Amino acid sequence: MKKNRKNKHLLYRRKRIFSAFVSAGILAAALAFGGCGKSSNDVEIALVTDGAGVDDQSFNQAAWEAVEQYAKETQQKDAYYQPEEVSRKGYAAAIEKALKAGAEVVICPGEGFETVVYEYQRENLSTKFILLDGVPHAVDGDVEKLRGNTHAVLFSKTDEGFLAGYVAVKEGYTNLGYIGSLSESSSAKEYGAGFIKGADAAAGELGLTPEQVQLRLTYSERTNAAPALTDQAAAWYAQGVQVLFSDNTSIINCIGKAATAAGTRFISVDQAGSAFSSQRLMNIQANYHTAVYQTLLSLKEDKYQGGEKETIGLQIGAVEPSWSSSGLQTFNQDQYTALVSAIQGGTIVMPENPDGDKLPQVQNLTLSVE
Numbered sequence: 001m002k003k004n005r006k007n008k009h010l011l012y013r014r015k016r017i018f019s020a021f022v023s024a025g026i027l028a029a030a031l032a033f034g035g036c037g038k039s040s041n042d043v044e045i046a047l048v049t050d051g052a053g054v055d056d057q058s059f060n061q062a063a064w065e066a067v068e069q070y071a072k073e074t075q076q077k078d079a080y081y082q083p084e085e086v087s088r089k090g091y092a093a094a095i096e097k098a099l100k101a102g103a104e105v106v107i108c109p110g111e112g113f114e115t116v117v118y119e120y121q122r123e124n125l126s127t128k129f130i131l132l133d134g135v136p137h138a139v140d141g142d143v144e145k146l147r148g149n150t151h152a153v154l155f156s157k158t159d160e161g162f163l164a165g166y167v168a169v170k171e172g173y174t175n176l177g178y179i180g181s182l183s184e185s186s187s188a189k190e191y192g193a194g195f196i197k198g199a200d201a202a203a204g205e206l207g208l209t210p211e212q213v214q215l216r217l218t219y220s221e222r223t224n225a226a227p228a229l230t231d232q233a234a235a236w237y238a239q240g241v242q243v244l245f246s247d248n249t250s251i252i253n254c255i256g257k258a259a260t261a262a263g264t265r266f267i268s269v270d271q272a273g274s275a276f277s278s279q280r281l282m283n284i285q286a287n288y289h290t291a292v293y294q295t296l297l298s299l300k301e302d303k304y305q306g307g308e309k310e311t312i313g314l315q316i317g318a319v320e321p322s323w324s325s326s327g328l329q330t331f332n333q334d335q336y337t338a339l340v341s342a343i344q345g346g347t348i349v350m351p352e353n354p355d356g357d358k359l360p361q362v363q364n365l366t367l368s369v370e
Contacts, residue, residue, distance in 0.1 A: 044076040045296070046098035050110045051086035057324070058271075059288040063109050063132070066292035074300060079103075088139075091116045099124060105299065107292060108132065115139040121150040128304065130295050132288060135309055144309075152309035153295060155286040157187055157247070158351060159313030161194025162201075163284055164267045166339065167321065167331045168243045169202035169213065171281065173265070176215045177241040179233065179255065181248040183219040191247035191269075192217055196360050196367060197351040203364035213365035216241065225250040233258035243267060243281060256280065271322070283322040290318045314343050314350065 047054070047067050054064035064080055071078035081097050083090035091113055098106050099120075106127055108117055111134035118136035121129050129150040136152070137144050146152060168176055178195050180188035196215060203213045216236065220229055233244055233255045243265045244255045249272040256276030259266045265281040266273060273280055291312060298304045312318040317340045323333065342348045351360050359369065 042077065043079045043098065043101040043103045045071055045078045045105045045107070046101065046103035047078075047080040047107045047109075047292075048091065048094045048098060048113070049080060049082045050112055051083050051090065053082055054080050059109055059132075059286065062288040063107060063292045066289040066296070067107065070293055070296040070300075086112070088112075088116055092120075095120055099127065103127065105130065105296070109288060110134060117150060118145060121147045125149050128299070128306065130292070132291055133286065146307050146309060148307040150307065151295060151305050153291045154309060154311045155291070155319055156194075156311050156313030157190035158194035159315075160269055160284045160286075160319050161191040161196075161245070161247075162198035162350065163194075163314065163319060163321070163339075164191075164245050164269075164282070165195040165198030165200075165215075166202045167198075167282055167328065168245075168267065169199050169206065169208075170331045170335065171328060172330065173242045173281075174203075174208065174213045175240050175242045176213075177236050177244045178215070178217045179229070179236075179244060179246045179251055180217070180219040181223050181246070181251060182221055185247070188219060188247045191245075193351055193360050195245055196362060196365075200360070200362040200364050201348055208364055210362075210364060210366045214240075214368070215362075215365050216368045216370060217359075218370040220248075220251060223248060223250060225254050229254035230258050234262060237262040237264045265327070271325075274325075277325065277327075279327075280325070281327050283325055284319060285322045287318045287320055290316060314340055316340075 045067055047064050049060040052058070052060050054061050067078050079101060081094040083094040095106060095116065104127060107130045109132040113131055114134040114137055117129050117131050118138055121136060125147070127149060131150060131152045133155060134152065135144045136146060136150060165176065176199055178192050180192050182188055196217070199213065199215055220232070222229065229251055236244065237258055244259065245267040246252050246255060249270065252266065252268045252272040253275070255266045256273035256279060259279040260276045265279055267282050267284065268280055269284045271283055294316065320336060321328065339348070343350060359367065
């Protein structure tokens with residue numbers, strides 16, 4: 001929610017916006033930096049931000065701190081480039097600066113770089129690209145294309161949902177709800193499946209029974225905010241739901257509004273619902289530091305997975321609560337570490353991605369699908 005990283009409809013709209021810059025962006029960058037050869041001594045590892053600085057207390061800062069850590073350990077030269085404008089043209093110009101400085105590795109965070117990296121990976125085969133939370137594709141299509149010099153890192157939506165459900169029950173909430181966006185959306189299904197399994201796992205650890213824990217699930221079939229969504233969330237709260245969760249930014253904002261009126265709680269991803277933070281139990285975030293550092297480490301160990309995409313999550317602690325903006329009273333970092341260790345040790349088995357309309361099997365809660 002860098003950002004709701006991920007509803008197809010929203011992605012399509014965003015791609016349409018970026019498409020206006022396709023020719024102008026590349027041409028402007030080429031004119032600005034054309035004729036300049038690479039310097040092999042200036043920069044080895046470069047981070048291109050999404051337009052914010054590396055002190056944004058968010059994913060740009062986390063990514064940059066990982067670059068700094070790795071560069072110090074390996075005695076390599078690093079640099080970051082902040083685009084002058086948040087557009088495809090601005091991203092292209094910043095990548096050009098990194099290449100001109102001799103960058104051998106270019107790290108790009110966010111889906112806004114998908115079409116830019118698609119172009120640059122082809123023209124710069126000797127440069128390794130690391131794309132976070134996105135997969136390269138042409139500006140006029142959704143077909144993914146990863147060349148041998150590019151590695152895409154995605155964050156597990158199932159694991160983010162799992163963490164949301166797990167923590168909610170650990171915090172003492174036993175009446176939960178999930179309002180997904182589109183029933184045919186793989187993203188909505190993954191968040192929902194994870195939420196169910198996380199709540200079920202926590203209930204089992206606490207010795208709770210299906211009669212004690214309730215979870216309602218539905219899909220709104222919408223991707224935009226509407227009074228009807230706020231009314232639906234308000235109705236669920238009035239009927240006893242204590243915490244609501246969704247995969248979609250607009251829906252989370254509607255839920256946050258209803259939670260504020262009712263004095264109840266909600267959980268967000270990608271900092272959605274920040275306007276209603278007083279009622280936000282927790283925000284689930286991707287750990288960009290872990291993602292960047294582990295991928296750079298694969299270069300050192302000669303295990304760089306060029307031409308592939310990788311999904312990471314709780315197995316390596318790559319999704320976590322945003323501790324600085326948390327409303328948690330019970331669940332803490334020690335418990336989070338214990339959860340990750342239990343997953344790594346096989347004590348907790350994470351759910352597979354949902355298959356069609358099948359929902360996860362539960363043992364310790366009552367699931368109602370509406």
